[in-house]
Amino acid sequence: MKKEGKPVPIKIEAFTKKLREAMGEPISEKIDFQNTEIAFADKSDEEVKKTAWLFGMMNRHWLVGIGAKLGMTAIKLHLPFVESVVKNTIFNQFCGGTSLDSARPTIQKLFRSNIVSILDYGAEGKESEEDFENTMHENIRALEFASENESAWLISTKITGLARFDLLEKISSQIALTAEEEAEWQDVHRRIDQICHQASILDVGVFIDAEESWVQRAIDSLAQEMMMRYNKEKAIVYNTFQMYRKDRLDNLKESFEHSEHNAYILGAKLVRGAYMEKERKRAEENGYPSPIHDTKNDTDTFFDQGVRFCVERFEKMAFCNATHNEKSCSLMAQLIAERNLPRNHPHLMFSQLFGMSDNLTYNLAKHGFRASKYMVYGSVREVVPYLIRRAEENSSMTGDMTREHKFVVQEMKRRGLN
Numbered sequence: 001m002k003k004e005g006k007p008v009p010i011k012i013e014a015f016t017k018k019l020r021e022a023m024g025e026p027i028s029e030k031i032d033f034q035n036t037e038i039a040f041a042d043k044s045d046e047e048v049k050k051t052a053w054l055f056g057m058m059n060r061h062w063l064v065g066i067g068a069k070l071g072m073t074a075i076k077l078h079l080p081f082v083e084s085v086v087k088n089t090i091f092n093q094f095c096g097g098t099s100l101d102s103a104r105p106t107i108q109k110l111f112r113s114n115i116v117s118i119l120d121y122g123a124e125g126k127e128s129e130e131d132f133e134n135t136m137h138e139n140i141r142a143l144e145f146a147s148e149n150e151s152a153w154l155i156s157t158k159i160t161g162l163a164r165f166d167l168l169e170k171i172s173s174q175i176a177l178t179a180e181e182e183a184e185w186q187d188v189h190r191r192i193d194q195i196c197h198q199a200s201i202l203d204v205g206v207f208i209d210a211e212e213s214w215v216q217r218a219i220d221s222l223a224q225e226m227m228m229r230y231n232k233e234k235a236i237v238y239n240t241f242q243m244y245r246k247d248r249l250d251n252l253k254e255s256f257e258h259s260e261h262n263a264y265i266l267g268a269k270l271v272r273g274a275y276m277e278k279e280r281k282r283a284e285e286n287g288y289p290s291p292i293h294d295t296k297n298d299t300d301t302f303f304d305q306g307v308r309f310c311v312e313r314f315e316k317m318a319f320c321n322a323t324h325n326e327k328s329c330s331l332m333a334q335l336i337a338e339r340n341l342p343r344n345h346p347h348l349m350f351s352q353l354f355g356m357s358d359n360l361t362y363n364l365a366k367h368g369f370r371a372s373k374y375m376v377y378g379s380v381r382e383v384v385p386y387l388i389r390r391a392e393e394n395s396s397m398t399g400d401m402t403r404e405h406k407f408v409v410q411e412m413k414r415r416g417l418n
Contacts (some may be wrong), residue, residue, distance in 0.1 A: 031333055031363050033326050038366050038413035039359040052412055053079040054093055058391050083380045086387065093299075094355040094390045095122065095383055096375040100145050103377045111151035115373055117129055118154045118207065118351060119146055122378035123161040124384050126272040129187070136191040140198050147202035148312050154205035156237075156374065157195060159219045163188040172217035189222070189366040196226045200236050205267070207320070210240035212275050213291045214282070221249075224258070231264040235318030235347065238267030242275060243303040245291045252306055256317060264315040269351075272299055272325070274389065304331055311335045311348065318347040322374075324357040324403075335370065343368045357389070362400050382416055 006395055038050055061089075085100075100119070109115045119142040123135045139157050146152035160167065167184055170177065177185060198204045208223045210216060223239035232235045239255065241248045252268060258343030259266035273279075276292055283290040293299045307328060310319035312335075321332045329350060352361045354373040365371035376386055412418075 006205060014041050020122060031367055033329070033359050033363050034410075035363055036359065036414060038408055039362045040406060040411045041362065042109060045415060048408060048411055048415065049417060051093065052405070052408045054089060055213065055402065055408055058090075059402055059405050067206065086215050086384070088378050090387050090391060091380055092382070094353070094376065094387060096354060096377045098229070098377065098379050100142060100249075100377060103375060104149075107149070107151050107375060109353075110373055110375075113362055114368075115361055115371050116150075116153045117354075117375035118153055118156050118372050120156040121161070122376045122383035123156045125222075126161050126163060127288075132162050132187075132191060136194060139195045139200055141194070143198050143204045143206075145200050146204045152204075152374065152375075154207055155199070156207040156209060157192075158209045158211065159188075159192070159222060160211055160215070160226065162191045165215060168211075168215035168218040169220075172215050174217075178256065190226075192226060193229075194223050196230050200230045203236075205238060207238045207269050208240060210242045210273075212273065212282075213245060213279055224255070227259070227267060228262055229265050231259075231267060233265075235265045235267040238269045238318065238320065240269045241269055241306065242273035243306055244273035244293055244299045246293055246302075247291065249302045249306055249309075252309065254409075256313065260376045268310055268317060269320040269322050270303060270310065271322045272303055300325070304328055307332050311339070313343075313344065314341065314347045317351075319373075320351050321351040322351040324352055324360065326360060329364065330361050333364070333367070344370055346370070353390070356393075356404055 043051065077328060096106045096117070103117075103119075110117060121135065121138045121142060123131070124139070126132055135157075139155060142155040145156060150313060164184070167177075167188070170181070171185065208219065208226070208228075211219060213368055220239065223237065226237040227239065241252050241255075243249065252270075255268070256266050273292070279292050280290045283292075293302065303323070304324070305328070308323055308331075310321075311332060320329065323329060332348075335341075336348060341348065342408070348405060349370045349372060350361070351365050351372040351374060352358075354375050361371050361373060376383060
């Protein structure tokens, strides 16, 4: 190593660290997830200011509530100025673009920080066969995009973008289908199989998202069938386990046992869950016990038990820790270090939503872990339900700053920005 013809002294410790990083070996140092310099390293001062302003607006719970209702109504009425406002604010924060091509610069920007993208076409809650076919073809286009770009590893798909919700509910309730519904269900099988078959050919992974508990049995059956078919040699298909449900830790363990007995690799993505209020409300209205843990602490305990279960079996299953919880990320990083596992092993992955928890994703990537972002894309009209959930998630009923707002304000202070 030379500079202007003179040898540069090399510190043994620094050289050893670089060598270990290159080999993908774990480093025992503690990750500082409060490091906003790393978290916002690829954002300009203007971008940081805009992010702070946006999260500040979303921090007003009453404003988000009103905006969500007005926004949905305005979008349905095809008011063009509303789409423009949404696109230039909340859409740009949480979505990569209106198409894969428009998302490409954002995907490449993330990859420069060693963060890969999970491509997520933001269609959900569709009802027509034409919409379902379009979602399938869009998923296949995403697979082709990922196969050609090392900046994208996987895609994510929602079964409610490929099948009617009412049909999934009927199957999950084990109610007999009519002849027409049987034919419809076969079309759903065909769509998901075409996606997974193409994924297998292109060597790109597929995350199948979890949804409401009363349609989840049908989704689980599809995911298991696809894993049995395409995960014989490596993990292509992943099912999602919502650990805020009381039964999901047992379900995770049972799924692993099933994969062992049937000689395939289980793909498991662990999340806490996204439908808590809806789940509890429906349980109360229909007079059955809520499937959701009674306390956040119970959810956290089950989630972390799931993390331990998966890391301990990483050679026989592929696992994605998809959380915005710092403690759960720290736990997995610690388990990887304690067991001296390669931080870049393909069966050990972290993921967070684009536009959120950059303090986790960027710091994990900086330390050589397999870090990724869920890159949602699609027309503004299609992704509005997703955007409303993100806005509500980042609003505060108490008026206190949310986690995202705190971090970006901290970074502004560090940079000396007003």
